[in-house]
Every structure is written in C-alpha cells, then in structure tokens.
Amino acid sequence: MAMKSFLSRFNEGLKRTTPTFYKAFGKVGGVFSGKKLDQGSLDDLEEALYGADFGVETATEIMDEIQAAYKKDKSLRGQDAAVIGAAVLRRVLDGAEPPEDFLTGVNPDVICLIGVNGSGKTTTTAKLGWRFTDDGKGVTIGACDTFRAAANEQIKAWAERLDLDLISSHHGADSAAVAFDAWQAAKSRNREVLILDTAGRLHTKGNLMEELKKIRRVLQKNDPTAPHHSWLVVDGSIGSNSIEQARKFHESFGLTGLIITKLDGTSRGGALVGIYRELKLPIYFVGLGEQKEDLQPFSVDNYVNAIFGLGE
C-alpha cells in the first residue's frame, strides 16, 4: 500500500510538472533536429554534451558512438544522433532508479540528509516531509543544523507552513543530541519516518565529517540499524566537483542514495550521471522548483528523454 500511492503520485506529479521538467532539462541545444549531420553540427553536438555537465567520460562515450554511426552512414540525422545518445545515457544510468518500496518498515525509518553548504538540504527536508505526510505517513523532522545562523528558524518556518512535526534545539547545540532526541520523540509518537536535516559541510573538512559520524553513533544507541537512508543532497548546477563531494561523503558516512536539487534552471544536472557512473548510488528525488510539490521521484526515462528531446 505504501508505494502504490508513491507511484501514482509520480505519474500524476510528472503530468503536472512535465512542462517544468522539459524546461528544466531542456533539449541539448537545437542540434537534434531532422537535419542531416555535418562537421559543424557534430561540433555543436559535442559542445551541447559538455554543456550538460555529463563529464568528459560520458560525453566522449556518446560522441564516439555518434561518430562511429556517422562514419557508417553519412546521411545520419540529428534525431538519429539523439536516439544513439539516449541509448548510451540509458545504459550509463541503468539501475539509477531507487527500489519502489524503499522504506524499511522499521518505525521510525530514519532518513539522514547531508551535503555541502547551500545544496538545499533544509528545503528538501521540508518538501520530503510534506511528501511523506501527504502520503499518509507520520513524519517527524529533526533540525540537526545547529551551526548556520538562523537555520533553526528556516526549518521552523517550513514546518509551520507545511504543518510538520519538528524537534529542534538552540543554535550551537550538539547536533547528535538533537538527532537522539528527535528519534526518541518520533518513537514515542509512533512516527513512520524521521527526517534529519544536518548542517552543510564541505567534504574536505575532516572535523565536520567526524560530527556526521557522531550523529550515526548516537542514533545507533536507539536503533542499531539507523540511519536507514543516508542521502546526499547535491546542487544540480554544480559541475564535476559533485562527484568528489559524493565520493568523500560516501567514504566517510556511507551514502545510500542521492537527491539532486535546483534542476529548474537551465542546468541539465548532468553531474548526476557522473556521480552515478562513479558510485552507483540510486537517485531518489530531483528538485524541480521552489514549491512543496516540486520534489519529484527520479525516472531515468524521463530524464533521458527530456535531455534529448525524445518521447512525447
């Protein structure tokens, strides 16, 4: 029952946001048209592929296959190139969708959101909380960002706006203690989901990574299997450094998935391709706007089709 509604919501949501979705990813340039390819348009194509932030590896892979096909058949059209590119991208992203029913059934299922400063963790926490609530789940949010000035106020404002259950402490408090208290509260209130919003930290700061580990240790005093999900929140407009971010967070905290935010700009969020290629972590959600319903489940087909202007 849990995931049935999730799936229907996905389709519904997509219908609602399809225009945004298209605007978000855009088509890669205008090069995938019905026109025959020539050297000039092949150059444009390469530029467009790099422009999507796929990274050198994937861009080269797609380009090589298109070049090979072009060598065999000089009358290749832009559309054919798009089909080839989509096939490569689909292959690269094979398995990037999360399992349909990802909640463990443990109460509370603990979801920990981590990431660098400004990636959109707090906003994502709120949207995620709303999504689960809307889905009929009991949700508690733990405000573990006790560092950034007014982070507490920000999540509080969201919680009020969306009517979410929030456990928070004061500025400068021990974030692990907040996590502990939030778990206790979620347990006693019999919530199904506990979402922990942590402070932004650069992956290069060893001491801050230690703080994350402490949150995990303290949580495990309550439930040795927690956190059940550790999702990295990545700004979709960030380039190849997001791979490094993901790698370092994965090394020190053990990620189980990703959320890519801010895909409503002209950024095509290609870095998610690089991260998936490198770490094979499923992408749970993508952020497509500022409204509460703009956090959408990730779909490889939708992403690939939107990028290459295929599908409907």
Next chain:
Amino acid sequence: MLESLTDRMTSALRNLRGVGKLSEENMADALKEVRTALLSADVHFKVARQFVEDVKAAATGQEVLKSVTPGQQIIKIINDELTKLLGEGSTALKDKKPLRIMMVGLHGAGKTTTSAKLAKRMAKNGYLPALIACDVYRPAAIDQLETLGQREEIPVYTDRDSKDVPKIGRQGLEWAKAQGRDLIIFDTAGRLQIDENLVQEIVKLKKEIQPDEILLVADSALGQEAVNVAQHFHDAVQLTGIVLTKLDGDARGGAALSMKAITNVPIKFMGTGEKIEEFDVFHPDRMAQRILGMGDVVSLVEKAQESIDQDEAQRLAEKMKKADFDLEDFLSQMRQIKKLGSLGGIMKMLPGAHGLEIGDEHEDQLKHTEAMILSMTPYERRNPQIINGSRRKRIAAGSGMDVRDLNQLLKQFGQMRKMMKSMKGSKGRKQMERMAKQMGGMPGMPGK
C-alpha cells in the same frame, strides 16, 4: 579517480618536460590533455577551446623551438594565457563613500554569509558598514542576516512586513544614511537567472538604490551553467564584480575561468571558509599558478609573514645553521607552522605537493609530537641525549603515548640534527646553493 585540474595539467606538462625537443606532434598531445583537463575542471567548452587555440598560437612560434627548455616555455605561455583569462592584477572596489553594494546570485551561493564577510572586511578598512535584508523569500533569511549582524556588531535593516524589495532597499538606504553609515550592502534573495519576474525585481532594486558595485556571488564548484548564470545576471544588472565562494572545498574552479572569460567581469573576492574572516581579495595570477601546479607560493609567503614572529624565525634559523637545534626550538618551530593554519591547507599552497593528502592523522601526529615534547622537562628538551629508559616511560605516560612513539620521535630528531650538522661548513653550503639554483629555475617562483 578524477584528478584535479592542477594534477591533470601537471601530468600533461610532465609528459612535455620528458621530451628533448618540442615537436608539433607532441605539443598537440599535451594541448589535447590540457583541453581535457580544462573540460573536466568544468571550464566552459568554448572557453576551453579558445584557450587551447591561444596557447597553440603563442607556442608554435620560433621562440619555443629555439628555447633551451621547451617545457618551461610552454608552462610560461599557459601561465600567461591563464592569467590573462582570469584578468590581470587584483581588483579593488570603487573608492568612494558612501559605497553601495548590491549582492546577487543563485540560491545557496553564499550571498548572506558573503555580505557579512564583506562588511566585516571593509570595516577594517575604515568603513562603517550596514546590511540591508532584501531577501523576502527564503524562510529565515532575514534572521540569518540579523544573527550575523549581531555577532559582528553590524547594524541590519529589516522590514518583515513588506515584500516590496525596491521599497525596502530605498528605506534601508535612508535608514543607513541617517545612521551615518558609509558602506551599505544589500543582500538579495537567491534567484534563477531565467526567472524573469525575480530578475526584474533586482533590476528595479538597482534603479531605486543606484549601487556603485553589483557583485555576483557564485559557488566556485559551478558547472557549465556558470556561463549562463554570469551572462544573464550581467545582461540584467551589469555586474561590476564576481565573488567566488566555497574555495576551501576542492572544486577545480573552472567556473571562475569561464565566467571571467565570457563576461569579462573581474573576480574581486573569494570566500575561503565558514568563519567570517575567511574571505580574501581574489588574485588572478595566483589562481593561474595554482592551476598550473606551481602552488600558491605567494599566498603562503604572505601568510607566513603575517603569522610568523620574525625575530623568533631568525633565532631558529641561526640555531639551525649552528646545528645546536634542540627540542625546545623544535616545539617553537612547530607552533609557528601551526599558526599558518591546518597542514592540509598549507600543503595545498605548496608547489608539487597537491598530490599529497594531508589527513587528520597527520594533524593528530603533530598534536602527539607536541604532547610528548610538553611532557619533557625543559632540561630534557634542551638535552635530549639524557632521556633514558625511565625518563622515556615517564614522558610516554605523561603524554598518553607509547614509548615506541617517543622512541621514533627522538630518533627522527636525532637524524634531523645530523643533517643540520652535515649542512654546516663549505661543503654543505655548496649543496644548499645547488638546491636553491634548481628551485630558482622554475618560472613563477618567488625570489627570481
């Protein structure tokens, strides 16, 4: 494993260094490497292509082929081109009072934090700063600015009841002027460059407050999108500068190169950490050197001058020369180095050292060494040779370390002393001179 731009450029150029003579062919290979390096560092496709063209054009002259060390010549050309792209010299804000600064940028770029950092920095230069909270959208954005203002004792103008940003700006400006403030910083909301309504909002705000500087705050880790962002904001409000943030991460900073190349708006500042004072003027020449794997030597030297006690350094150098360097001196030297910042931070600035990872264990080692020395009596520190078995046990217990660790420290210290002794005398001096000469041969090194 993805390498950083510095690493990739270094390896591309190392291949070049290996060849005796520069042929068009082997240069093409290296240039291809450079292009790949730039692209994987998020430099915009067009910028990377233009850059490689420029380097090729500059390099395929006779100068290069005639030169004795083609590798160095190439490095110099790339360095020059990079510096040119990043903009020559440092860039200052307009010298005028009152100075009005408007901050713009995407969500999460770091505008609010940067506003406070800039205010604090300019206060040091004799300005009386005020902050105007113009982000009426993000929940608690006003609180964040207010908290920062309180912490740094900078007055903040807020109007929580209004969503009319130009009006808030105008009233904030009047309020700040009435308070006798001569640096007025307007912190605006994060917005997408394609969100026409929100972009119009800053256009109107600009009209209302007539800022002297409009700074785009941009995450240094931005991808190919950076070009669109910078161009759109520039078209809408005519930027006067760019502030790069989160440079304490390991982003390759290709975005900086692209934004500068496409808009020609100078990069004026950079954020280098979460603390309010971790903010600095941007130096294009240094950035270029860092990209080229030559390290940020100049910055390190300046930082060292700021934080190292010159007299003490002089005394230590003298002692080293005479080779009567004891553990007391060692401790003092260690503490001087610590003042420069974390070991990892220092290593990043050193040429050729970017491949070295300095983790927490190294930092810990430094702490352990310090603890062991501190557990010795002053007499033992000056005369380490008297530290016998029972003393070792006591020192180890006192510092919470194993005797084994202490043994290792003493052994290493003994070797260091031996080395200093061997440097003494004319033979040693010649050796030093030879070393210095080798280092001086590198382009861009200080002291040349």
